[in-house]
Amino acid sequence: MTNPVIPDIAAEVETIPPAGSNKVQPRKPWKKLVLIVAIVAAVLGFGIRSRMKADADLRSVTAQLAVPSVSVVQPKPGAPAEEIILPGSVQPFISSPIYARTDGYLKKWYFDIGAHVQAGQLLATIQAPEIDEQLAQARSTLATADANLKLAQITRDRYQGLLQKHAVAQQDVDNADGSYAANRAIVDADTANVRHFEALVSYENVYAPFEGVITARNTDIGDLINAGSNTAPRTDMFHVAQTGTLRVYVNVPEEYWRGIKPGQTVADLVLAEFPGRKFPGKVVRTSEAINGITRTLLTEIDLPNPDNTLLSGSYAEVHLRVPAQSPTFLIPANTLIFRTDHLQVGVVQNGKVVIKDITPGHDYGNEIEVVAGLKANDQVVVNPPDSLVSGEQVNTVHAALPGDSRQ
Numbered sequence: 329m330t331n332p333v334i335p336d337i338a339a340e341v342e343t344i345p346p347a348g349s350n351k352v353q354p355r356k357p358w359k360k361l362v363l364i365v366a367i368v369a370a371v372l373g374f375g376i377r378s379r380m381k382a383d384a385d386l387r388s389v390t391a392q393l394a395v396p397s398v399s400v401v402q403p404k405p406g407a408p409a410e411e412i413i414l415p416g417s418v419q420p421f422i423s424s425p426i427y428a429r430t431d432g433y434l435k436k437w438y439f440d441i442g443a444h445v446q447a448g449q450l451l452a453t454i455q456a457p458e459i460d461e462q463l464a465q466a467r468s469t470l471a472t473a474d475a476n477l478k479l480a481q482i483t484r485d486r487y488q489g490l491l492q493k494h495a496v497a498q499q500d501v502d503n504a505d506g507s508y509a510a511n512r513a514i515v516d517a518d519t520a521n522v523r524h525f526e527a528l529v530s531y532e533n534v535y536a537p538f539e540g541v542i543t544a545r546n547t548d549i550g551d552l553i554n555a556g557s558n559t560a561p562r563t564d565m566f567h568v569a570q571t572g573t574l575r576v577y578v579n580v581p582e583e584y585w586r587g588i589k590p591g592q593t594v595a596d597l598v599l600a601e602f603p604g605r606k607f608p609g610k611v612v613r614t615s616e617a618i619n620g621i622t623r624t625l626l627t628e629i630d631l632p633n634p635d636n637t638l639l640s641g642s643y644a645e646v647h648l649r650v651p652a653q654s655p656t657f658l659i660p661a662n663t664l665i666f667r668t669d670h671l672q673v674g675v676v677q678n679g680k681v682v683i684k685d686i687t688p689g690h691d692y693g694n695e696i697e698v699v700a701g702l703k704a705n706d707q708v709v710v711n712p713p714d715s716l717v718s719g720e721q722v723n724t725v726h727a728a729l730p731g732d733s734r735q
Contacts, residue, residue, distance in 0.1 A: 397723040400676055400707035401663070406656030406689075406697055412584060416576045416597065416629070416646040418638060420569035422538060427562050428553045429531035432456030434565075441545055445536040451566055454532040454553050463525035470518035477511040484508045531555075540570040543640070569640055574631040576609060578646045579624035587650035588614060588627055595629045596647040599638070606647070607631060607638065658695045663708045665716070673702070674709035674716050681709065681720045 435455040439445055484504040490496040544567035547553065556562035576597060580588055587593070593611040609631040618625055629646065631638070665672040670685040684706075689697030702708070709716065710727055 396720075397725055398674075398676070398681075398712070399710040399727040400724045401660065401710055401727050403657035403659050403698065403702050403704060403706060403708060404695075405704065406652060406658055410650050410652060412580075412648050412650055414578045414580065414646045414648065416578045416644045418597075418631070418640055418642040418644055419575045419577065420540070420571050420640040421573040421575055421630075422540070422570040423543075423640070424537060424568055425564050426451065426534060426537070426566040426568060428454060428534065428555045428565060430454060430456050430459055430528045430553075431555050432459070432532065432553050434547050434549055434551045434553055435532075436549060437545065437547065439542050439545075439566075441542050443542045445540065445542060445568065447536055447538045449536045450533055451536055451542075452534040452547070454534065456529070456532050459525060459528045459532070463522070463529050466518065466522045466525045470515065470522050473511065473515040473518045477508070477515045480504070480508040480511040534565060536568055538568065538570055539572075540568045541636070543567045543569045571633055571636055571638075571640055574633050574638060574640060576629040576631055576644060576646060578627050578629065578648075579619070579622060580614075580627050580648070582618050582623045582625065584648075584650045585614075585618065585625040587652075588625065588648075590614060593648060593650070597629075597631060598645045598647065599642060601642075611648075656689055657698045657702050657704070658692075659698055659702070659708055660710060661691075661694055661696050662711050664696065665712050674712045675702075676707040676709060676722060676724050679721060679723075681716055681718060681722055683716070683718045 432454040433456075435453040437452040439449075439451055445451065484501075484507070487496055487501045487504040491498065491501045545565070546567075547563060547565050551563070553563045553565070554561065576595075588611060590611050590613050595609045595611060596606040597609060598606055609629040611627055612630045613628050615626040659673065663673050665674060665683070671688055672683050672685055675682045675684050684701050686698050686701030689699040691697075707724060709722075
């Protein structure tokens with residue numbers, strides 16, 4: 329800046345005329361001197377003021393540079409519901425092994441594996457001649473008992489008629505009554521024995537207990553069938569499975585059990601043999617107890633299968649949408665402070681840092697879920713330095729979370 333030129337005093341002062349001259353005397357020059365002094369003072373004041381302002385600006389910049397700047401982000405709200413993927417085992421709604429109730433040899437079977445049968449349909453016939461003979465003997469014994477009962481009844485009736493004529497003693501009548509009652513009991517016992525052997529003979533025919541599909545046939549014609557009446561193991565003849573509705577069992581981790589609601593929670597099943605297709609099911613029941621070893625909740629899902637599209641025994645991925653039980657937030661992984669006490673983050677409040685303890689949830693790699701310790705409007709410090717402490721004054725620079733449209 330150039331200083332204003334000070335006017336030449338000698339050029340401004342006129343020469344004093346000699347005495348006796350008629351020329352008018354000029355005014356005194358003190359006013360011009362005052363003006364000159366004022367101009368000089370103004371120039372000096374302007375320079376001093378400029379220097380003071382420059383010093384103030386320098387102090388301000390220095391003070392600003394002394395306060396560190398940090399990048400901050402706002403937590404991103406977590407999803408209201410989370411999808412978890414668990415392995416599932418597809419099983420028939422009902423699966424039953426078919427055993428024989430009588431000993432013998434397999435005479436004939438009528439259905440092989442893969443056959444669809446109706447409830448009560450004949451599956452196989454067992455040949456048991458010993459049982460047939462025992463039934464015949466029991467019937468003969470019953471016939472003999474029936475004959476003795478009829479004779480005892482006739483004798484009793486005859487003695488009662490003679491007693492009215494005082495032709496026999498009362499003792500003889502009582503004996504006849506006792507003989508009739510004994511023969512009546514023998515007939516009842518023999519009748520029960522006949523029914524027993526008739527039931528065993530009826531077991532020679534093996535029927536389907538319910539509608540389903542034959543998944544196994546373990547015997548063939550001529551095989552010895554053991555009903556378990558001796559030390560030999562029972563013969564497992566067939567396996568029948570009801571596949572119109574399938575049961576899918578999954579083990580839900582303990583942290584999600586509160587979101588599993590029987591009758592409300594919907595599940596989608598994905599199978600490798602049906603790419604791009606999902607099969608809807610519904611949670612119908614749980615064990616209502618956490619397994620002490622696996623720390624999981626056994627959960628059953630019913631899956632309609634009217635066309636038998638799915639096969640029992642298949643492996644499936646079960647996609648469960650579990651609602652969040654409390655608000656959660658997502659923050660970048662590079663906001664975490666790892667110290668000896670707890671997992672922490674730095675939050676800027678009123679221009680100062682506050683170190684907060686947080687409770688982490690799921691780790692998604694670049695982001696981490698926080699289930700406790702943060703609020704929606706918190707400003708979380710990104711890449712916090714190791715020297716960051718509570719109460720430190722900072723300047724903030726807003727950053728944005730990936731995929732966050734609020735910033």
